[in-house]
Amino acid sequence: MSKRNPVFCALDVKTIDEAYDIGKTIAPHVGGLKIGMELFYSQGALGYARIAELGLPIFLDLKLHDIANTVIEGLRALAPLKPSIINVHTHGGLKMMQAAAGAYSDQTHKPTIIGVTVLTSLDNHDLAQMGFANGASEQALKMAKLANQAGLSGVVCSSHEIADIRAACGEDFKLIVPGIRPATATNDEQKRVMTPQQAYALGADVLVIGRPITQAPDPGAAAQAIATELGV
Numbered sequence: 001m002s003k004r005n006p007v008f009c010a011l012d013v014k015t016i017d018e019a020y021d022i023g024k025t026i027a028p029h030v031g032g033l034k035i036g037m038e039l040f041y042s043q044g045a046l047g048y049a050r051i052a053e054l055g056l057p058i059f060l061d062l063k064l065h066d067i068a069n070t071v072i073e074g075l076r077a078l079a080p081l082k083p084s085i086i087n088v089h090t091h092g093g094l095k096m097m098q099a100a101a102g103a104y105s106d107q108t109h110k111p112t113i114i115g116v117t118v119l120t121s122l123d124n125h126d127l128a129q130m131g132f133a134n135g136a137s138e139q140a141l142k143m144a145k146l147a148n149q150a151g152l153s154g155v156v157c158s159s160h161e162i163a164d165i166r167a168a169c170g171e172d173f174k175l176i177v178p179g180i181r182p183a184t185a186t187n188d189e190q191k192r193v194m195t196p197q198q199a200y201a202l203g204a205d206v207l208v209i210g211r212p213i214t215q216a217p218d219p220g221a222a223a224q225a226i227a228t229e230l231g232v
Contacts, residue, residue: 005031005227006200007031007196007206007226007230008032008176009023009030009034009210009213010036010178011214012039012211013214014038014039014042015043016043016050019035023051026220028220029224030056030213031206033056033059034210035058035061036061036062045081048081057084057085059083059087059208060087063089065092065096066096068098071088071096071099075100084111085112085113087156088116090144094146094149097146097150097151098151114152117141117143117161118136118157118158120158120193121179127139136160140157140158148168148169154173158179159180159194174206175203175205177206182196196209196226196230197230200230
């Protein structure tokens with residue numbers, strides 16, 4: 001591969017055997033793997049460790065959201081797993097994010113800690129129902145600025161917010177972008193979506209792609225096709 005592969009495949013499947021088999025098949029064609037709530041809550045640290053055996057960076061997507069002390073203790077409890085990326089929810093507020101940003105200050109391994117802004121399954125109508133005055137893009141930008149102020153390393157945002165958040169938070173602020181769908185794929189429940197090539201061209205650092213790879217007849221071929229499209 002000519003340059004770093006930005007694709008992290010979301011292993012949102014039910015069993016560790018399925019996750020491991022997919023991970024092994026796609027390993028040559030992705031830059032990392034994402035383990036989310038479904039897999040982690042059902043398989044725990046032992047299941048995580050088996051996926052880690054594949055040797056790829058892991059984004060542990062648990063969206064911690066609670067009072068500051070609870071989030072700190074949660075992050076520290078996860079430290080032995082040594083994820084490359086781990087996230088909290090920005091709507092926990094500034095103090096919670098500041099606490100999260102310092103949770104690994106005395107650790108040898110320091111994961112990249114990022115904040116979830118607005119889920120890519122939500123649109124302006126959904127946020128209005130929840131009582132937010134801002135639309136999805138405006139709210140995501142607002143929360144990204146707060147995350148940056150708190151000292152987090154980046155955020156999860158939709159592809160539609162990349163340009164504005166990059167302009168507001170700088171080139172070193174990491175943008176992890178789900179809701180990525182190849183042109184031939186369905187959107188499923190995602191509402192704010194873009195193709196891998198479009199999002200990467202806008203400046204996404206990590207592209208999180210799940211079902212277009214994991215539910216493809218040949219996950220390896222699907223991952224390879226995306227890597228080829230991106231030129232990585």
